[in-house]
Amino acid sequence: MRLSRYFLPVLKENPAEAQIVSHRLMLRAGLIRQASAGIYSWLPLGFKVLRRLEEIVHEEQQRAGHMPMLMPTIQSAELWKESGRYEDYGQEMLRITDRHKRDMLYGPTNEELITDIFRNAVNSYKDLPLTLYHIQWKFRDEIRPRFGVMRGREFLMKDGYNFDLTMEDALHAYNRHMVTYLRTYERMGLKAIPMRADGGPIGGDYTHEFLVLAETGESEVFYDSAVTDLTLGDRDIDFDDVDQCRAIMEEFTTPYARTDETHDEALFGAIPEERRRTARGIEVGQIFYFGTKYSEPMGATVVTENAERVPVHMGSHGIGVSRLVGALIEANHDEKGIIWPEGVAPFPVGIVNLKQGDAGTDDVCESLYGQLIKAGLDPLYDDRNERAGSKFATMDLIGCPWRITVGPRGIKNGVVEVTSRRTGESEEMSAEAAIAKLTTLLADR
Amino acid sequence: MRLSRYFLPVLKENPAEAQIVSHRLMLRAGLIRQASAGIYSWLPLGFKVLRRLEEIVHEEQQRAGHMPMLMPTIQSAELWKESGRYEDYGQEMLRITDRHKRDMLYGPTNEELITDIFRNAVNSYKDLPLTLYHIQWKFRDEIRPRFGVMRGREFLMKDGYNFDLTMEDALHAYNRHMVTYLRTYERMGLKAIPMRADGGPIGGDYTHEFLVLAETGESEVFYDSAVTDLTLGDRDIDFDDVDQCRAIMEEFTTPYARTDETHDEALFGAIPEERRRTARGIEVGQIFYFGTKYSEPMGATVVTENAERVPVHMGSHGIGVSRLVGALIEANHDEKGIIWPEGVAPFPVGIVNLKQGDAGTDDVCESLYGQLIKAGLDPLYDDRNERAGSKFATMDLIGCPWRITVGPRGIKNGVVEVTSRRTGESEEMSAEAAIAKLTTLLADR
Structure with missing residues (x-):
């Protein structure tokens, strides 16, 4: 690209409204422009980065056999009433009434919609395992949006959903996703540490968050420094290999690493002192196994080999794609500007x-x-x-x-x-x- | 892809709700599934086609030097009040109130937002010409959505906007876009005829619609059969060459071709009888030149070489990407199913x-x-x-x-x-x- 023909409106001054460095640099370097509170337009340079991150996410998901698709942004409230989450979600859900006075909403996540697709299309254990995912815009009506794309209202997320016959299979899907996420962040030049997390509104017996260490992170984190030495590198991975995926999950989650929500002072104290670390982290992804939480009430079942009808075991997995642009800059900059890791640079x-x-x-x-x-x-x-x-x-x-x-x-x-x-x-x-x-x-x- | 591992829920029966062949085949071949009235989930096979069309649109736009970016789906009503279109748009605009009781809307088009970005970023004639575009989901709250993705409520569209110093430059942008659109449709294996059109709510002194001939088309069209013999083929195109782009525009728009909105019985009658055709067509794109209609009221001006401040000349251009999937099937099928043109086949x-x-x-x-x-x-x-x-x-x-x-x-x-x-x-x-x-x-x- 010739800069004389490119649309790159850089700012000379630091924008007053930007409190953190990634927000400041994204505005100054012409990556984004605010359209309204917590909602951004992605200018050509920012769009190029976003698209590059999307590509990496697609490649790593498809490498593991996960199927790309696309669910719409606007959903009917019906399914959310069926799952019982319509009331739970509170004011962060953007509720909409259409011209026929039907209750609609801008999807903040897609467990209900994907479960509905599954229950209408799949009937036999033979069609399992199955993992579907999409990269789509979501909306969360934050009361006080800030920090640019790090805590915006309209944000781009990859969310995926696995459907398995047994808990054991679903835990393999969990481990497999952990491996794909580790690969994804490494390719982006990010060190993202899986930390034991809390289920939150999605629910989940097993869940890990992936956190990037950065001073401006929203979470306080506690970890054994041994975890930051781990890398996947270019090892050969067979995503169908249950033992290999479990071994990698164990390798990366055995060293102590937790957010303040799940922190255990006693376990932390048992780490040799020279390896004990407290820092701040930015959440860039989370994976869940939640069993039959949605499949049971919504009737997402399959017929087994023995002709029994059983609810499927499910999990979900998210990567904050637009937020990653901010996290990448928080972790890669100096006083002069952004320092893109080579894997994600818009222009290398x-x-x-x-x-x-x-x-x-x-x-x-x-x-x-x-x-x-x-x-x-x-x-x-x-x-x-x-x-x-x-x-x-x-x-x-x-x-x-x-x-x-x-x-x-x-x-x-x-x-x-x-x-x-x-x-x-x-x-x-x-x-x-x-x-x-x-x-x-x-x-x- | 191995079909045993793919998610392809084909239907044996014809779905009762589908009135036209593309809707029927998209449901039967597992391309889409209705999420709610006029809103669809794109299953893996459908998503693959959609993504392929997006790629072709991106390649052809960037070949002509147009800049990809991404504007959000949710917009503030403020800019629409400024342009005067907030009231005009009527009930087809999905209006939303956020938690702070601010008026928002799901963008049906982006003239206001792009003009706002332009006026904040560009100040000099030296930064012209400029064409920005994006491929983003739009919403139009149709009173009676039908025909699947052909007349849905949430739909994917490429919309682009050119900014030029003079009317002459803007007309070159108009011609250049016509050439990129002709190339785009040809690569998709579609014969799309540019027809003189009506400005509608966008406005526009010059405007052409691109129509694909199909029995189920929503518009009645009248044309000289000579127009269907024209192809761009693999001729070498220099998109900066004003004369070449104008010559192609003239070549493709000289034979009579109009929709019922602009039809002229006398001109039509002057065509030799054996070349006179009446048919139905599906609109898959439209280009506009509308001069200073938005730049003047919204203050999108630049300083000229002579230090004068003048409003820029603008146009906009749209391709209905999700609708194209339906149009492609209307034009390419038999009683057994879909016949994808090679350029867009999900699996060739x-x-x-x-x-x-x-x-x-x-x-x-x-x-x-x-x-x-x-x-x-x-x-x-x-x-x-x-x-x-x-x-x-x-x-x-x-x-x-x-x-x-x-x-x-x-x-x-x-x-x-x-x-x-x-x-x-x-x-x-x-x-x-x-x-x-x-x-x-x-x-x-």
């Missing part, structure tokens, strides 16, 4: 032309731009007539992980400069070497 | 194993399945223990353009059968030849 490489209009620098920039596009690296070329300082400031603010700087002096020596946004380190090399280096570094993206 | 190739569990057929099917995946052809393998007749019926119903049938007799002769869903013609060949043939045929997809 920026090109800065120090002397726009100079035949020499223009030529090298155009050639680099063309070759990077060909290599699939989606570069952002700052081809505007601006001072070098202003171009550097923009690249730093919007957080391109790699910058290639092209100036007349370097060209005389046959080199360009490659700079890492994260470390600030620069290296001079030929344009060809720069392309080879970045192609290798960004190969996994 | 189906594999039918005539004797599941037979070592010979299983081996050949597994090998074909693996190789087709490797070739990027996204096959659907019917690996269920079902009769051949039932497997053929499912493939015909869901409309895979190509079917490879593998049976014990063919294997003895070293051949599989390749069948075209559209023509019904079959050909025997080796498995290798089948892969080579389909890879070539589907290369453009």
Whole structure:
């Protein structure tokens, strides 16, 4: 993309209404713009990040055999009355009356709707196991929306639902989801720790939240530092392998890690002192096993091999996709702006032309731009007539992980400069070497 | 995808509530399920088609330099009061009151919101031309929703908005959009004819609707048959070339083609009789130039080279993405089911194993399945223990353009059968030849 043709309305000043750094940077870097309280428009740069996160979520869910679909945003109140949650949900549910005076609502979650789809379509144990999920906008009418997309009213969420014949199968689905979530966050460059959680309005006998450590987190968390050393890396995972998924779940949940809701002072005290940590965390996902809580009252049953009719065992699983953009920035920024992890950067490489209009620098920039596009690296070329300082400031603010700087002096020596946004380190090399280096570094993206 | 693991709840019976063929087939083939009146859940197969259409729209818009973004579904009523459309819109607008008693609404279109974003971000003629678009769910509270996704209440639409300094520039944007729309429909395998239209509530001095001919269309249309012979094909298009875009617009809009709203009996009568056609059409898109209708009252202005402040010239452009799924089926089906054009098929190739569990057929099917995946052809393998007749019926119903049938007799002769869903013609060949043939045929997809 050529910056001269891109819609990137960056702000010079810090917006007064933004209290936390991610909100400030998302406004300043032209990622979002508030439409009304707690409701945002995603400008091209922000939309690109959001779309990238969606892609990663889709890929990791489908890798585990989960089926993408899409439920609508507006639901009838009928199903919620059937499950008994219509009254429970309180004022956070956006209630709507349509022109025929029917009670509708903007879905805050989809247990009822998916259970209804299941009970109408599935009748036999042979069609299990089944996991359906979607990535859809939700609405929660927060009394005091704040912190930008971190606590907005309209937000994008992946929510998935598993249907299994037995508790044992459903617990495999639980573990399998934990593995997919760990993979998802790792690919995004985030360290998200699974912590024992509380069921809340969804309910659930087993539930873990995934928290990203950040000073601005809404939850106080307590953990054994051993948990932050764990990574999945590129190990080969067979999502049908019950033992392997259980072993990974155990590996990641054995070290103590809890939020203040489930914190146990005695267990925490038993951790060697040098590994005891207290911090703040941002919740970016949660998984639940809740058995027959919805299937029983709503009649979501299957016929077993022995011709018995039994309610299915269910769980649900959520990833806060729009909120993740904020969490990523909270965990990856400095005083100059955002520092995108390579896996989620909207533009992984920026090109800065120090002397726009100079035949020499223009030529090298155009050639680099063309070759990077060909290599699939989606570069952002700052081809505007601006001072070098202003171009550097923009690249730093919007957080391109790699910058290639092209100036007349370097060209005389046959080199360009490659700079890492994260470390600030620069290296001079030929344009060809720069392309080879970045192609290798960004190969996994 | 293995059908044994896919969620494809096909219906044997014709659903009583469905009056038109696309609605019937979308329910029967497990593409959608009604959630409430005029509101649908998209099951995995339907979601896959919807996503494919979205991709094509994104690719064609970005090819022309238009910027993707995303505006929210819920809007504040304030901006609509400012433009004067809040009262005009009537009962089709879904009006909502939030917990703080503020007037909100579910956006039926986004002229106000995008103009607000523009006026806050852009100040200079140097930032023009600019076209922003998004693909987002809309809501229109139809009094009598019907015909499935063709006249639903919650529907997915691409809507885009151009901002230009002069009327001349804005008319280039108009022509450029016409070209992108023609390309989009052609890639989807649809013949959509641009017809002179009426401005309606959007307003507009210049406007064309794009109509797909189908017996169940809601509009009566009148046209010169010469218009249906026109195709863009693979001609090279430079979207910055004002003359080329205007020439294409003229080429496609010179033959008479109008809906009953703008029909002119005298002009129609002047067409040679053998080329005069009356038919019905489904509207799948519309483009508008409306000048300063929104920019003037809402103060969306830029400073010109001569330091004057002038309102920008605007247009808007819509493609009914969810409705297109219905239109595609209306135009592509037979008594057995859907016949997807190759460009939009959820699974371009189906594999039918005539004797599941037979070592010979299983081996050949597994090998074909693996190789087709490797070739990027996204096959659907019917690996269920079902009769051949039932497997053929499912493939015909869901409309895979190509079917490879593998049976014990063919294997003895070293051949599989390749069948075209559209023509019904079959050909025997080796498995290798089948892969080579389909890879070539589907290369453009």
